[in-house]
Amino acid sequence: xxxxxxxxxxxxNKTTHSLGCPLPPTDTVKLLTDTHTIDGVTVQxxxxxxxxxxxxxxxxxxxxxxxxxxxxxxxxxxxxxSPKLETEISGSTNKIHVEADWPNxxxxxxxxxxxxxxIKARDNQGREVPTQHYPGMGALRTRILFFKTEPDAKSLTLxxxxxxxxxxxxxxxxxxxxxxxxxx
Numbered sequence: 001x002x003x004x005x006x007x008x009x010x011x012x013n014k015t016t017h018s019l020g021c022p023l024p025p026t027d028t029v030k031l032l033t034d035t036h037t038i039d040g041v042t043v044q045x046x047x048x049x050x051x052x053x054x055x056x057x058x059x060x061x062x063x064x065x066x067x068x069x070x071x072x073x074x075x076x077x078x079x080x081x082s083p084k085l086e087t088e089i090s091g092s093t094n095k096i097h098v099e100a101d102w103p104n105x106x107x108x109x110x111x112x113x114x115x116x117x118x119i120k121a122r123d124n125q126g127r128e129v130p131t132q133h134y135p136g137m138g139a140l141r142t143r144i145l146f147f148k149t150e151p152d153a154k155s156l157t158l159x160x161x162x163x164x165x166x167x168x169x170x171x172x173x174x175x176x177x178x179x180x181x182x183x184x
């Protein structure tokens with residue numbers, strides 16, 4: 001991967017990091033080694049895949065086997081299709097198999113300590129690309145993000161955003177009760 005990189009901090013309590021990634025062809029995975037620590041949160045992009053059937057290597061203890069949808073009675077919709085995800089535990093080689101109509105990226109996030117992690121994307125034509133996470137990954141550290149790309153897209157610029165919610169406390173003086181009006 002020959003990424004274009006850049007980082008910034010804005011006044012909305014967000015820290016961002018950008019990098020460029022070529023889109024892999026259908027049924028192909030490109031392993032990534034990009035690790036970024038942004039505002040104390042480590043985000044590791046582990047692999048990017050084209051649409052189709054692919055397998056990602058993952059780090060996961062055997063006790064955390066997971067497959068299918070969060071609730072087998074419900075179908076998970078990503079854009080206009082239902083992807084299939086399944087983990088495979090095989091000794092020291094653990095994988096997650098993905099079958100989807102859209103390109104996707106696998107990434108891991110360290111303990112966020114209350115921060116929100118978002119990944120936004122633009123294609124090589126400068127268009128904003130809709131993204132959607134696969135929900136309900138349970139105890140897995142690996143997360144899958146899907147991209148609804150146009151057919152002529154050749155690469156994506158990913159913008160990793162770590163947002164720290166603002167916290168504040170305040171006191172409100174309770175309304176004074178008159179003696180004429182008892183409490184309900």
